[in-house]
Amino acid sequence: MDFLCLFILLLLLFFQWTAAPAAAEISWTYTGLVGQTEWAQYFPYCGATSQSPVDVVTTQTKYDPSLIPLTPLGYNQHGYKPFTLFNNGHTAGILLPEWMGVSGLPWLFTAVQMHLHWGSGGPSYGGSEHTINGLSADAELHVVHYNSELYPNMSTAMTQRNGLAVLGILIVTGEETNLAFNNILNYLGRVRHADQSVSIPAFDVQSLLPKDLGRYYRYNGSLTTPPCYQSVIWTLFHERVQISKAQLLKMETILYSSKAEEKDRMLLQDNYRETQPLNHRVIFTSFTAESGKELSSGEVTAIVIGVMCGCVGLAVIVRFIVKTIRMNEPEKKQDVDLNMTSEGEKKEEPSLPPQTEP
Numbered sequence: 001m002d003f004l005c006l007f008i009l010l011l012l013l014f015f016q017w018t019a020a021p022a023a024a025e026i027s028w029t030y031t032g033l034v035g036q037t038e039w040a041q042y043f044p045y046c047g048a049t050s051q052s053p054v055d056v057v058t059t060q061t062k063y064d065p066s067l068i069p070l071t072p073l074g075y076n077q078h079g080y081k082p083f084t085l086f087n088n089g090h091t092a093g094i095l096l097p098e099w100m101g102v103s104g105l106p107w108l109f110t111a112v113q114m115h116l117h118w119g120s121g122g123p124s125y126g127g128s129e130h131t132i133n134g135l136s137a138d139a140e141l142h143v144v145h146y147n148s149e150l151y152p153n154m155s156t157a158m159t160q161r162n163g164l165a166v167l168g169i170l171i172v173t174g175e176e177t178n179l180a181f182n183n184i185l186n187y188l189g190r191v192r193h194a195d196q197s198v199s200i201p202a203f204d205v206q207s208l209l210p211k212d213l214g215r216y217y218r219y220n221g222s223l224t225t226p227p228c229y230q231s232v233i234w235t236l237f238h239e240r241v242q243i244s245k246a247q248l249l250k251m252e253t254i255l256y257s258s259k260a261e262e263k264d265r266m267l268l269q270d271n272y273r274e275t276q277p278l279n280h281r282v283i284f285t286s287f288t289a290e291s292g293k294e295l296s297s298g299e300v301t302a303i304v305i306g307v308m309c310g311c312v313g314l315a316v317i318v319r320f321i322v323k324t325i326r327m328n329e330p331e332k333k334q335d336v337d338l339n340m341t342s343e344g345e346k347k348e349e350p351s352l353p354p355q356t357e358p
């Protein structure tokens with residue numbers, strides 16, 4: 001009897017496995033039954049060898065002088081047509097107009113959308129997908145583009161090599177409010193539930209990016225969500241952008257991953273994937289260690305004071321030397337005079353013949 005039960009159970013499991021719905025229909029999550037450790041069972045690429053995000057170990061990166069600064073195209077020409085803000089249950093983001101793009105990559109890429117990843121514990125509790133030397137930022141913005149030189153649209157490009165270019169921006173918290181981010185955060189309350197979307201006023205997308213678009217990390221990776229296609233040329237900017245703690249808190253606590261009609265509300269939190277093995281890959285940098293080293297205001301002050309002290313010290317020494325020379329001058333002159341008189345008795349040396357210029 002027990003054996004029969006086991007047999008039936010196994011049969012049911014087998015049936016369930018074979019009758020598993022197509023990958024696109026599976027509702028995955030970050031934790032739980034189809035959480036990120038299970039993704040690879042349903043989406044084979046999620047278990048492949050060039051996955052994202054990754055931890056950037058800065059001592060193991062390689063400088064590539066051919067990596068030129070990225071140029072956002074049309075990011076600040078948003079026009080008057082409203083943007084669409086969405087909550088898809090995994091993230092909140094904005095669909096971007098097709099005239100926006102990015103150059104500075106081997107192909108021209110057309111913008112598709114941008115979205116955010118965040119944590120749940122406020123500042124210093126993680127939330128970013130990429131990490132630098134094992135350290136998380138508080139959140140991360142991704143601006144997604146497809147290769148419009150090689151492919152006709154996003155759905156084709158996302159499955160192909162070099163099909164997508166994603167800009168990754170690490171977000172940290174500080175005291176100041178980042179007004180640019182309020183263009184998104186102010187409207188999150190209108191898309192609290194999964195599958196909701198709303199029109200919001202268009203705004204300057206470039207204002208969300210760091211100022212320095214010349215210094216970044218570059219590697220070949222994947223979508224950080226199922227189906228994890230390995231089609232992404234990643235650019236992770238070295239400069240981070242800063243938002244206030246209140247802004248982070250809003251991002252972390254206002255949205256649900258559950259739909260409006262669902263009784264059990266689930267907060268949309270910790271929607272970031274763990275870092276994946278680098279395997280054979282190399283992370284390239286557009287900058288060298290020296291140019292990448294940012295000086296803190298304290299260090300700058302120290303250098304300025306140091307240089308000033310040095311200058312003052314040098315001036316004092318120079319003045320002392322000059323003074324000493326001047327004090328010794330009359331005696332020296334006397335010596336010279338004496339020498340001259342003694343030498344004057346000697347035969348005058350014949351003067352050199354005038355030099356002729358060639």
Ligand SMILES: *[C@@H]1O[C@H](CO)[C@@H](O)[C@H](O)[C@H]1NC(C)=O
Nearest residue numbers: 151152153154155156157158
């Ligand atoms: C994308 O392009 C492919 C190939 O031309 C086409 O079959 C597909 O329908 C297009 N998809 C969309 C969403 O436009």
Ligand SMILES: *[C@@H]1O[C@H](CO)[C@@H](O)[C@H](O)[C@H]1NC(C)=O
Nearest residue numbers: 161162218219220281282284
């Ligand atoms: C990404 O892969 C391509 C091969 O498809 C290679 O030419 C390129 O150098 C790689 N880029 C990086 C940053 O590793």
